[in-house]
Amino acid sequence: MFDFEMLGLAPALNDALSRIGFSQPTPIQNQAVPLALEGHDVLGLAQTGTGKTLAFGLPLVDHLLAEPGRPAPKTSKALILAPTRELVNQIADSLRTLTEDTKLRVTTVVGGQSINRQINALARGTDILVATPGRLIDLMDRRDVDLGQVRHLVLDEADQMLDLGFIHALRKIAARLGTPRQTMLFSATMPKQMEELSRAYLTNPRRVQVAPPGKAADKITQSVLFMDKPAKPGRLREILSRDLDALTLVFARTKHGAEKLMKGLVADGYNAASIHGNKSQGQRDRAIKAFRDGTVKVLVATDVAARGIDIPDVAYVINYDLPAVPDNYVHRIGRTARAGREGEAIAFCAPDEADLLRQIQKLMKVEIPVAGGTSPLAGDADGADRRQGRPGGRNRKPGGGAAGKPAAPGRSRRRRSRGRKAA
Incomplete structure (x- = not known):
């Protein structure tokens, strides 16, 4: 497949992708999106910066566009868990770009922000809830969110969630989710503990790997x-x-x-x-x-x-x-x-x-x-x-450059030709 239109996405998504200037899927998107659209659980492994957010975001939004009805108060149709506030905000921004011309609502729940404001947002119900595990547990304990209607679960950067000690929170959250559901797990690395996690959360998953775990981007x-x-x-x-x-x-x-x-x-x-x-x-x-x-x-x-x-x-x-x-x-x-x-x-x-x-x-x-x-x-x-x-x-040539001089790190090469914006 060579462009997004060949992936079989809803017209609203193709329009959104055209609006933001995306025409060709990355390798992880090219492999993961069709499998997710078919309803399979997906285990995706790819380097950072290769488009994992759209790899799960596109099929997720596609499924929700096809599901009738508004979410009930305090409920969500889809849940995306990420380890840090910054990543939650990044994912939500990307999804809002995709859903701009639709009626789908994206809500974020993270620590360090007003919990009352988040309670008010959840009171109306949401289509996609993007959250850090800790704050979500707080809201669950207060009975301000009901996860029983969740039919799509995404774990992004699950290996870091394990590093940060979220495994018990993940188990508590998973026990409250609706079934049957589709689960997608994405990361750039695959430690042994995450393999065990994938077996616990995924059902007959399709594994998509575009680079060996732990490999840095080529550029x-x-x-x-x-x-x-x-x-x-x-x-x-x-x-x-x-x-x-x-x-x-x-x-x-x-x-x-x-x-x-x-x-x-x-x-x-x-x-x-x-x-x-x-x-x-x-x-x-x-x-x-x-x-x-x-x-x-x-x-x-x-x-x-x-x-x-x-x-x-x-x-x-x-x-x-x-x-x-x-x-x-x-x-x-x-x-x-x-x-x-x-x-x-x-x-x-x-x-x-x-x-x-x-x-x-x-x-x-x-x-x-x-x-x-x-x-x-x-x-x-x-x-x-x-x-x-x-x-x-x-x-590079032995020694890093002309006349066998050592390669000096940074700052003196090619960068200015990239035309990076300063503001």
Whole structure:
């Protein structure tokens, strides 16, 4: 199949796709949408930034358009669960674009916002409820939502929900859902625990996998810089200063570390903001909007943002601290090179993070090219010839460039030709 019209979607959906400029489905959409339209449960595995939201959103909206009747008060016909507030809002925005010219209603339920406002919205009933598990449980306990009419369930980024300890909440929610129902589970990684989850929630699912779990998008150029921890602040500023107009996402491991790093950058004159768990929802929304608009150029974040930022113009992802969970590295760097664009991911690795890097490379089945410093990993002391490899066929000449000079990370190449918007 080569265009959306060949997928057999409702005319209203084809019109919506044309309005927003989408004509050809991505590989995950091309494979998952027909199966979901037929009513199958679907287990979808694809890299971040490849269109998973439309892969489940299109067939979901198509089914609801064909179902007669308005939802009863406090009920919903479909439920989408996601691990973070940012991801919930992103999914809801995409679905509202698809349902703009229909009578379908999309409602969000997340923590950090007025629960009374959410209660009032649910009192009218909704066609699609997009929620984080924690706040949904709160509303269930208060009997302000009835999930017995749900006939479509989507678990997006289910692996992170497991990482965040939502498994008991998922079980409690599932027990309240209507049957029979269609369930779709989508993610970029497939840890063993999620396989067990899929067996518990999916019935005879069709598995759709467009890339090996843990593989980064082909258009992401990766590199790692080895350094002592005290050298990280100076190296970060050096890289940022090479292209002050680029949108750069910097990941720190802790909330305190992210805030401290952001304040230091602002004090040094960089246009930076931060998002993490200690920020209110309003603060997080404003920071992401400013970053999306280009009024903030550097966004410092913890992993709370790794699966909730869908901004096509992010040029660089810098792993200031390596994540403790290897899967999170894949999701972090997936914030760049979205929607077919190119991007660059630079990792800082201090001596005490060497094992984290080793686990990341084992997961991805690739050795990240070294752009500076000396690798402490076993067997890497004389492995320069192996460092030239780039994932996804983006190999460079040995040494990274002309005259055998080392490849310098970021900021001096191709980016300006992309014509990224500044506002």
